[in-house]
Amino acid sequence: MSGETTGTAESEVDDRAPESAEADEPAQPEAVGKDPAGEGTGSRRPVAVLAMVSVTLLVAAVVFGVLFARERSQRQRAERDLAAQTALAAQRATDLDAVRAQRAEIERKLATAEAQLLSPEAKAAINACVKSYAVLEKTIEDAGRTGYGSGSSVTVLPAGAAPGKLCTAAEPYLAKLA
Numbered sequence: 001m002s003g004e005t006t007g008t009a010e011s012e013v014d015d016r017a018p019e020s021a022e023a024d025e026p027a028q029p030e031a032v033g034k035d036p037a038g039e040g041t042g043s044r045r046p047v048a049v050l051a052m053v054s055v056t057l058l059v060a061a062v063v064f065g066v067l068f069a070r071e072r073s074q075r076q077r078a079e080r081d082l083a084a085q086t087a088l089a090a091q092r093a094t095d096l097d098a099v100r101a102q103r104a105e106i107e108r109k110l111a112t113a114e115a116q117l118l119s120p121e122a123k124a125a126i127n128a129c130v131k132s133y134a135v136l137e138k139t140i141e142d143a144g145r146t147g148y149g150s151g152s153s154v155t156v157l158p159a160g161a162a163p164g165k166l167c168t169a170a171e172p173y174l175a176k177l178a
Helices: 002-024 045-116 120-146 165-177
Strands: none
Touching: 120 165
């Protein structure tokens, strides 16, 4: 039994030993993550990591903020440019419609003018009529100065021309001009 009592006594002594050791020494707070050398730098490591993460996040936020601001300004500039180009395209379309209307009006006037133009035959007929009447007027004027009864014959029309046919041929062309 002495072995059992000794074992019991030792266990009692072992149980009391830590209590007596704690009672003899003043209680000191244990440093979390303390170095074996006892410098205490482990307690500063989480703070340093937290500070580095915070700085990294701050830098990332600033970089993303700057990128966002640049992209937004580029987008706004692109929208302004697009609006300006759209307005310019609308203005040009309006101008083009006006020019097309002017062109159609000019083409209509040209067609009217071309319809009124005289062909070479029409010009020749009108010229012949005008010349024959000019000759007739000169002859009448000369006869008035020299007198009608001089006995000489007066030729008013070119040879082979009928008196009323020269101007009758020019009459349809003159109707076109009126």
